[in-house]
Amino acid sequence: MQEEIKGSLTPEEQEHEDEERRLDWLARHPDPKIASGEALNLVAAEFRELVASFESRHPLDYLLSISDLSPGLGALWPGDADMTTDQIERAISELVPEDVARYRARTAAKKDLEPITEILKIFPGGHEEYKRLSRVVGIKNGNKIDHDR
Secondary structure, three states, X not given: OOOOOHHHOOHHHHHHHHXXXXXXXXXXXXXXXXHXXXXXXXXXHHXXXXXXXXXXXXXXXXXXXXXXXXXXXXXXOXXXXXXXXXXXXXXXXXXXXXXXXXXXXXXXXXXHHHHHHHHHOOOHHHHHHHHHHHHHHOEEEOOEEEOXX
């Protein structure tokens, strides 16, 4: 599914799209408190909990230090998305211990960004915080992890 770029929508269209996302989320997360009009506050609280959990589970300074990738680690990312767990474990077993630690730390952090990304569909107020965490995890660019995008 291709998503529209936020800047290409009129304010009214964006408001309508945000409301549709909120309603979809509410349908998937039934809660009696939501019916009383506390939906956005609950979503914001859930977002803050996800961010706090992320920050407590992942060493942000260590993630930021992952920049230059060895050939083995560079080859493993992003190909691991198409690998089975057994294939990933075999590939990891061929890495030096430092690369194993880097792989496991960044992969776990990247996975923990997913629920934060999901909640942004209904809580656009969290984009700056998400961008900060996303930059900590970084993006693979050649044999480097780019933390500036």
